[in-house]
Amino acid sequence: MRTYFKKRYNSFKFAFRGLNSAIRSEPHMRLHALSTVGVVVAGFLCGVTKIEWCLLLGSIGLVFTAEIMNTALETLTNLVSPEWHQLAGKTKDLAAGAVLAASVTAAVIGAIIFLPYLLAFVKLYF
């Protein structure tokens, strides 16, 4: 039982190490972190509903997950194929495509949620 908990503890430790490494070494991750702060502040300012919070947080998680998987695949590709190879390029392009798909989805969800609040604000004050 003690070994079980020790193993789970180590798994979390390694996972947090990966998250920390991604945030420290990837400029895109810092951009995502900054966008996250912006979205959370905007969410509080607009007073978004519970469902809207869930959609926003889900989108944030989706983008972070895609970016970390992209970093993992880039790192592995650099290890396995540091020299130019068509398949290495394809792997990196696919991983980058996943980040783009997640980011566009998050941007559209953000626009659907925040635009009505923005329009209401504009109508009220202008």
Ligand SMILES: Nc1ncnc2c1ncn2[C@@H]1O[C@H](COP(=O)(O)OP(=O)(O)OP(=O)(O)O)[C@@H](O)[C@H]1O
């Ligand atoms: N070993 C390789 N063989 C073939 N093409 C590669 C290789 N490495 C990179 N490429 C091509 O160059 C593009 C950019 O690769 P790079 O490793 O610079 O990724 P990046 O998207 O700039 O990463 P970062 O997230 O660090 O900015 C890849 O998407 C791929 O098309």
